[in-house]
Amino acid sequence: MTCQTTSLAEALLNADPDAPPPQTLPEGAHTVAVGVADLNGVLRGKRVSASHWPSVARRGIALDNTFFSMDVTSQLTPNSYSGPESGYPDLFVIPRGPLRPIPWEEGVWMTLGRAQDHLGNPVPIDPRQPLLRAVARARAMGFEVQIGAELEFYLLDPATRRPREKRMECYGLARAAELEPVLGPIRRHLEAMGVPIEQSNPEFAPGQVEVNLRYGPALAAADHAALLRGMVKQLARQHGLIASFMAKPFIEHSGSGFHMHHSLWRDGRNAFAEDGRLNALGRAYLAGLQRHMAQMSLVGSTTPNAYRRRKPYTYCPVNASWAVDNRTVGLRVIEGADAAVRIEKRDGAADANPYLLMAAEIEAGLRGIEMGWEPEPPSAGDAYAEARHDPLPASIAEALRLAHGSTFLREALGEQMLELLITQAERELAKVEEQVTPVEIERYLEAM
Structure with missing residues (x-):
């Protein structure tokens, strides 16, 4: 990036994600x-x-x-807010946050927004x-929520x-060098948009990639995650590829996760x-996450497919365990320098929708602080083998x-938000259950 684009990227990174953008x-x-992120x-x-801006x-x-x-197929999920009895009136997406350049489209800028009637x-x-x-509640308690x-994705x-x-x-x-013609522009373009990508690497399956976003205020972090997903798909198409954030596209390969690193800050510390x-x-924040982890499952794993990730020894947790620097647990605590101390929620x-996922997790952590809870004793080694922890749902039916x-x-x-989330998940489950799968054909068609 040039000095000018670097300066703009820094300004975007420091911008208030809920302030009105400039009219000029x-x-x-x-x-x-x-744009605005939908339920998914x-x-x-x-x-x-520009004349209408x-x-x-x-x-x-x-x-x-x-x-x-x-x-995800643009079919409508019935709900009490926007069903046919409402008459389908207008709502208005009010721009919020900075104007961001789309570097691969000269003269095109972008902003996100929030909706009102x-x-x-x-x-x-x-x-x-x-x-x-959730952010307002944390602020009322004296904290700024930071999320990394x-x-x-594949x-x-x-x-x-x-x-x-x-x-x-x-x-x-x-392999990273082979991917650089695709991932290099992704990192640079998103950085120019004010999305702070720290690093990327080939992951635990052929074609799988991980991208790490620098921690920042929770609302900005959710915006960055939503922009990352949307823009990566656009940029991959330009290179003749599909970028898929589907949770478990291949049963024989690793699933794709969305890990959140939580910390609370006060007075710059x-x-x-x-x-x-x-x-x-x-x-106490950790204890809140631990106590609510199972019932939050539907927020972080919204499709039947997502529960195919949840298998032992796949780097995806199966219970609400915790430990320091242990990747078999659901809640990994990272210690070291004071600024780096944080809790990683790994399921x-x-x-998943970044706004809903962050909201539920923050609310759970804050409840732990308000109640003065203590977490259960940490895992010692292989948390997959420990039966004492609350299990996480192994199916969307259990999560529902x-x-x-x-x-x-x-x-x-x-x-109404929870009603919509539940109804969509029930419809997704019904859609999957009414299919005859290739595995059934392979096993039963000739044998039976």
Whole structure:
């Protein structure tokens, strides 16, 4: 990047993610993409011309109220907010956060937003709303929530929908060099957009990649994760590839996760740290995550496919265990320098909604602080082999059962948001269950 683009990237990184963007566009801008993440974290919105931008900056873009309830195929999920009885009126996506350049489209800029109705009320099924509430609650307690995210995805051949390479080369620098014509532009372009990618590497399967985002304020971190997913898919297409964040595209290979690194800060210092160790406040936050981890499963693993990840010895946790620097647990504590002390929650799937996932996790941690909880004793070694920990749901049916009965999720996400999440998951499960699979054909067609 040039000095000018570096300066812009730094300004974007430090910008308030919930402040109105400027009404005056940068020189040469002719188009602005205004987007918001739907229930599945897919960015949806409109592109507006530069001449229309001052009006959009003030009043937002109008979309019909169903788009938050669209599934991944754009089919509508029934719900009490945007069903046919509502008449499908407009809602308005009001731009929030900075204007970001799209480096591979000259003259095109982008901003995210939050939704409101025609009276100016927040839309209860906008995934940004629960996170705004969680961040505000933390702030009222005197804390700034900092989140760092790790996201895994596959790069696939569009013709075969399979990885082009056959061998796993986890962390392999030779393989990283082969991927650099794709991953290099992804890192540089996203950095120019103010999305702080720290590093990338080949992961634990052919075609699988991990990208690490630098920690930052929670709302900005969710924006960065949503932008990363949307923009990576665009950039992969330019290189003749499909980028897939599907949780478990291949049963024989590693699933793709979405790990969150949590810390709370106060007066510029890490409130979790004491002499490089997790302190009492951090342990209480950890206890909140641990107690609510199973009932939060549906937020981090929203499809039947996501539960295919949850197998022992796959680097995906199967229980609500914790330990210091142990990758067999659900909650990994990282210690060292005070600024680096944090809690990594490891069970989320790469296709989860970042706003809902962060909101639920933050609310769980804050509840642990409010209640003064202590975590269970840490794991010693192989947490997969320890039976004393609360198991995480092994199927979406079990996750749905827990979500239905969760007062915590109703409070954290809101009644209508949780209703929509549950209804979509039930529809996804029904869709999968009504199929005859290739495995059934292979095993039974001729034999029976």
